[in-house]
Amino acid sequence: MQSSATLSLSQSAAASTIPKSNYTVNHSLPFSPSKPINLRFCGLRREAFLGFSSLSRSQPPQSKIRSDKINSPISASLSANGSAPKSFDYDLVIIGAGVGGHGAALHAVEKGLKTAIIEGDVIGGTCVNRGCVPSKALLAVSGRMRDLQNEHHMKALGLQVAAAGYDRQGVADHANNLATKIRNNLTNSMKALGVDILTGVGSILGPHKVQYGKLDSPGNIVTAKDIIIATGSVPFVPKGIEVDGKTVITKFSDVYTALGSEVTFIEALDQLMPGFDPEIGKLAQRVLINPRKIDYHTGVFATKITPAKNGKPVTIELIDAKTKEPKDILEVDAALIATGRAPFTDGLGLDSVHVERKRGFVPVDDRMRVLDFKGDPVPHLYCIGDANGKMMLAHAASAQGISVVEQLTGRDHVLNHLSIPAACFTHPEISMVGLTEPQAREKAEKEGFEVSVAKTSFKANTKALAENEGEGLAKLIYRPDNGEILGVHIFGLHAADLIHEASNAIALGTRIQDIKLAVHAHPTLSEVIDELFKSAKVKAHASGPIVNEPVAV
């Protein structure tokens, strides 16, 4: 048996200590995959395996600095504040080439802006190199393992499996190869479309001016009409926790149970998955955690974690989150710190434009304009993605970048963050968009409108039943008077894909009475959403007749 402990999100109350902007990429495994760690825990023999690729920001960049592309001054054609155009090297300079910076850069060149992106590490940032992409590669593997090892599931489908095993190095290669492939795709797409990639650590020297290069000798200066900060985030590690990268790590957790580890969750709040709608969170806890014999401690803080050393296990000291009394000391093979992310904004030169960070985040308004210490927008300076803390998700970073470029090219665009979906890639998945039921009821009370809730189970869905995956619930929170969607929450097979019908509807302002007229293919999981909207009792009528034109096939 393998054991590990996961510290989850809400134990991140303390102020963060952000590492300095040092970069180096290590694509090797942080431990020997062929040697599981064997330790004793409460009289049981356990072993643990950890992590797949790691990036540490502990050394200065070694990369060669490219400055050959920046010596052709252009005349900035767009002037947001009506002032006379000046001559700049670029229309737009972006600091940070994660998903946010990349999305903004591609959109900018498509819109005709001369654009450069400064990156101190590798292209792709957290999402591509150590976040969304490798974690989903691992989840694809662990999901299949979970199915193959689930005798009831296999029997229900009439399948017999003699033995299921995995090759650790093969799994690690799958994750690393996928990250490399996506990183190359992003790099090639930027080069092909004419984004200048400037290598080095960037910081702001003053209005319209950015320097970049090696951390200790930045050297190169570029000017730009507009600047976007897209420097992302790093793992937040609470005080008292020593991360050794081997037995105490800061990576994804969900694969471990499927690949054989015993997992214990440690959570400061009273419920697991606190960000989700409480009803969905409880259901997910019942389905995901209890039958899989995952242990959890809620209402406790881990005050000290000591890595394994000299044959001794990792120790985790717990105190009661309310009384602060010592509660327990856990001994495990490995601890995974999942206490949230801290913005990566040190050394950005924000003082030069009179900006004060808030808990490390760059303050922005709803147009992603950076705010100075008085709360006024700093002209021509924007911040997107994890660094502004509005919504720390890859697609939110990219949507914010696109929104900024839309504004720079003449469209007054404000991104509706309530239309941005979020997903948790458990098995089955959890997804949500808009408000939770308690949030919706609070808003309704303040603004004086009525709230209704509709629900549909996956139990009657043909496609889900064919897959033997009938466990699941979809929940719609809405205004019965006018059919406005306030929130949609899904727990079930492919919930992360199913949420988009609702998020599009919220983004476009479509009302439930109109969605009810849409047709869904049979048999599909989308019929769960069809049924969900159809079961809502809306008093308003559809906005107009839908005319189905005959289509030649």
Ligand SMILES: Cc1cc2nc3c(=O)[nH]c(=O)nc-3n(C[C@H](O)[C@H](O)[C@H](O)COP(=O)(O)OP(=O)(O)OC[C@H]3O[C@@H](n4cnc5c(N)ncnc54)[C@H](O)[C@@H]3O)c2cc1C
């Ligand atoms: C394990 C894990 C799984 C995740 N899974 C998902 C998921 O499934 N879906 C999802 O939506 N989100 C997921 N996320 C979150 C997602 O990765 C982030 O929200 C997203 O990467 C933020 O994008 P960004 O562009 O703001 O920053 P980042 O991706 O962090 O990119 C910032 C870039 O800026 C560079 N940089 C920083 N400072 C400087 C500087 N001064 N000069 C030059 N370059 C600099 C960095 O090197 C980096 O390349 C996950 C995160 C983790 C850790």
